[in-house]
Amino acid sequence: MTVPLLRMAGICKRFPGVIALDNVTLEVAGGEIVALAGENGAGKSTLMKILGGVYQPDAGSITIDGRDVAIHSVSDAIDLGIGFIHQELNVFDNLDVAENVFLGREPLWGAPFRLVDRQKIRSQTDVLLRRVGLSVPADTPLRKLSLAQRQMVEITKALSLNARLLIMDEPTSSLTLTETDRLIEVTKELRAQGVSIIYISHRLAEIEQLADRTVVLRDGRNAGILSRAEINHDAIVSLMVGRDLQHFYVPPETAGQTELVQVRNLRTKRYPAQPASFTVRKGEILGFAGLVGAGRSELAQTMFGVDRAVGGDIVLDNQPLKISSARDAIKHGVYLIPEDRRNTGLILELSIRENITLPDLPRYVRAGLVSREAEQKTANEMCDKLNVKRPSVGTRAANLSGGNQQKVVLAKWLSLNPKLLIFDEPTRGIDVGAKAEIYQLMRSLANEGVAIMMISSDMEEILGESDRVAVMHEGAITGILERAQCTEEAIMRLAVAVPEAA
Amino acid sequence: MRKELGIFALLVVLCIVVAILNPRFLAPANLQNMARLIGMYGIFSIGIGMVIITGGIDLSVGSVFALLGVILSIMLTQWALPGALAVLAVVAIASGLGLLHGLLVTRVRIQPFIVTLCGLLFYRGLARFIAGDETKGFGSAGGFEKLQHLATGSLFHVPMPFVLMIVIGAVMWVVLHRSVYGRYLFAVGRNEEAARYSGINSRRIIASAYVLSGLMAGIAGVVLAFYTNSISPSSHGSFYELYGIAAAVLGGCSLRGGEGSIIGIVIGAALLQVLQNLVNLLGIPSSLNFAVMGAVILIGVIADQVFERRAAKA
Numbered sequence: 089m090t091v092p093l094l095r096m097a098g099i100c101k102r103f104p105g106v107i108a109l110d111n112v113t114l115e116v117a118g119g120e121i122v123a124l125a126g127e128n129g130a131g132k133s134t135l136m137k138i139l140g141g142v143y144q145p146d147a148g149s150i151t152i153d154g155r156d157v158a159i160h161s162v163s164d165a166i167d168l169g170i171g172f173i174h175q176e177l178n179v180f181d182n183l184d185v186a187e188n189v190f191l192g193r194e195p196l197w198g199a200p201f202r203l204v205d206r207q208k209i210r211s212q213t214d215v216l217l218r219r220v221g222l223s224v225p226a227d228t229p230l231r232k233l234s235l236a237q238r239q240m241v242e243i244t245k246a247l248s249l250n251a252r253l254l255i256m257d258e259p260t261s262s263l264t265l266t267e268t269d270r271l272i273e274v275t276k277e278l279r280a281q282g283v284s285i286i287y288i289s290h291r292l293a294e295i296e297q298l299a300d301r302t303v304v305l306r307d308g309r310n311a312g313i314l315s316r317a318e319i320n321h322d323a324i325v326s327l328m329v330g331r332d333l334q335h336f337y338v339p340p341e342t343a344g345q346t347e348l349v350q351v352r353n354l355r356t357k358r359y360p361a362q363p364a365s366f367t368v369r370k371g372e373i374l375g376f377a378g379l380v381g382a383g384r385s386e387l388a389q390t391m392f393g394v395d396r397a398v399g400g401d402i403v404l405d406n407q408p409l410k411i412s413s414a415r416d417a418i419k420h421g422v423y424l425i426p427e428d429r430r431n432t433g434l435i436l437e438l439s440i441r442e443n444i445t446l447p448d449l450p451r452y453v454r455a456g457l458v459s460r461e462a463e464q465k466t467a468n469e470m471c472d473k474l475n476v477k478r479p480s481v482g483t484r485a486a487n488l489s490g491g492n493q494q495k496v497v498l499a500k501w502l503s504l505n506p507k508l509l510i511f512d513e514p515t516r517g518i519d520v521g522a523k524a525e526i527y528q529l530m531r532s533l534a535n536e537g538v539a540i541m542m543i544s545s546d547m548e549e550i551l552g553e554s555d556r557v558a559v560m561h562e563g564a565i566t567g568i569l570e571r572a573q574c575t576e577e578a579i580m581r582l583a584v585a586v587p588e589a590a
Numbered sequence: 591m592r593k594e595l596g597i598f599a600l601l602v603v604l605c606i607v608v609a610i611l612n613p614r615f616l617a618p619a620n621l622q623n624m625a626r627l628i629g630m631y632g633i634f635s636i637g638i639g640m641v642i643i644t645g646g647i648d649l650s651v652g653s654v655f656a657l658l659g660v661i662l663s664i665m666l667t668q669w670a671l672p673g674a675l676a677v678l679a680v681v682a683i684a685s686g687l688g689l690l691h692g693l694l695v696t697r698v699r700i701q702p703f704i705v706t707l708c709g710l711l712f713y714r715g716l717a718r719f720i721a722g723d724e725t726k727g728f729g730s731a732g733g734f735e736k737l738q739h740l741a742t743g744s745l746f747h748v749p750m751p752f753v754l755m756i757v758i759g760a761v762m763w764v765v766l767h768r769s770v771y772g773r774y775l776f777a778v779g780r781n782e783e784a785a786r787y788s789g790i791n792s793r794r795i796i797a798s799a800y801v802l803s804g805l806m807a808g809i810a811g812v813v814l815a816f817y818t819n820s821i822s823p824s825s826h827g828s829f830y831e832l833y834g835i836a837a838a839v840l841g842g843c844s845l846r847g848g849e850g851s852i853i854g855i856v857i858g859a860a861l862l863q864v865l866q867n868l869v870n871l872l873g874i875p876s877s878l879n880f881a882v883m884g885a886v887i888l889i890g891v892i893a894d895q896v897f898e899r900r901a902a903k904a
Contacts, residue, residue: 392787394786413789414786415789415791417789418788426787431784432787433787435780435781437781438776438780446773446785446788447788447789449770449773449774453770456769457764457768457769458769458773500788
């Protein structure tokens, strides 16, 4: 390699309590696809946010075409030809395709009135749309497009900015298989046109298909680089994990056998034609695997009563439950630790104390009034027990790290009397240390006899932590695997069970 | 607490300035009259404040006053109902209208602004129709002096409406700041979804705030009717909802919901009355009345923002 297009060297970034990046190096040549692999929390996103101008590095240098550059803002990155396709799309569904592509830099006409030159943005967008192979008119309202098509619009936008380097962060995480294939084709096509791509994905098969090189990060450091010939599933995984998995996850000791929860023909609003039946044993962690959109969260929300069930029964301790609101579920000891802890798990503007006591506030009433002392006492006990790092229990939940926020959500329920705990993506966006603590907590709760359902899109987590794994596909449970049968391949085969109609 | 202190300081400074510029401000008659108005406005402002804390708004209060005034007058003068019964009926009607608003907001899922805007139009029209567009009143108040005492009387020289407001304010303070229900109100106002995920019946809590607002409007409406003693259905209570909203916002309620306090709302209501009084006493043309109020509210909110930003930096 002569002069690489991009060279990031010695990049360090520290956040309160975590070293996110420690002396990381990354090179990308012109017209090359570099896959960036690593577990959640390995530092991939942080590294890319530095490249995209969102974060400033504490140390290290970035050169483009051999020249030192400083990227202080997102617009600096854009000026340098770096395009960022975020995992969560930044498009406006109330505007049309062309308006999205040219948002913020519309060509104008009719001088004093600053009118948008609609002809121009549409014709220019049409050209770019052909480049990414998206065959819709430029004036199609975005809300009429599928998620995959919207993603193409984002790519189109980056291309319209003359991006030479595209960062694609988990671009396929919400796509169906055919859409994924399509995206991979487009990515290869862009490479042929000379665009360099940094491709972040948890799906190793995609990396095998696409990458010219793979850079693996682990715990904020370079774990290794694989050349095209060396890229295969096992090589990536061993670099990614690199540590004793047994130690990190807490596998079951003796599997419980008594059935505590029976779910019979439960039908959710999202998939009313797909009844789901399964049992959860006392003291086990039942993993729920599947692709995004498989209906796992909907199942959890229906069991917790925040979504109304279309039909079916839930039996707990041989008692049929009537759950039509979260209130009912809570009364029976069925609790949900939701996926979106910042919007549904917690009320961020309230204090830790107020969040913890909210589900059972009447318990803290003395002489008709809420007793702050009683609340304080329980909140402190729970925070000590779960090791929540906090200035005080009066601290707003918004000011805690992701891991500590998740522990506060857990504290809400552990101060009550859990029988069935449903975790939805329990460790998403949580640093490695807090992750290990949450795994330990889950296991010790199971050992105390709580039945646990764990929805997770993190395959390592599913394999490492579950007693059994239920796999879902488009609302149906396609199989339940005992721990001994669980392999990534077995789970994936069930997760994509039905060939797609699309 | 800091927010209340800020607006309280503003109130004190304003009082001192007006008192220096025109000593008549401190005349017992002036103070008494002002306290009477503060009491009346304070009561319904508290109700509107509860709705604002849930993230909603209540625009219907002024028209509800007109409707209640007309009905009360008809009940007492034409039907000759016993005073207590008529008052109870009127307060019940107001609470019922609040419940209706609450159900439309939580069950039919119409935005609070729209629901209560329709209320504002509908009740005004209904009041004018029932009254035949004629001014209603209580005549020389023969037979219901006791009721009139609620509006125009005093207890140890303190005007009755002010006493009422203190009692209601104290009860509501406990309810909002010390009870389970109050905590739920704040939780629902901050994040209805997360409150629901914590097992709170968000819809019932939100609807109940509108009932409270209706109840407060009912009580204030009775006082207002006897205070004016003549109810012209096309103008009675007109704009009052905006005074209530202004008092709540000045007192620290956020229109986004989840923020506010009883003490703040009461101080806010008092501040508005002192401003009214200032316009009268300082010889400012009364046509500028609204302009002065608008300017002061704007300045108050801007000052609050500036302080907040400075506090956030420190």
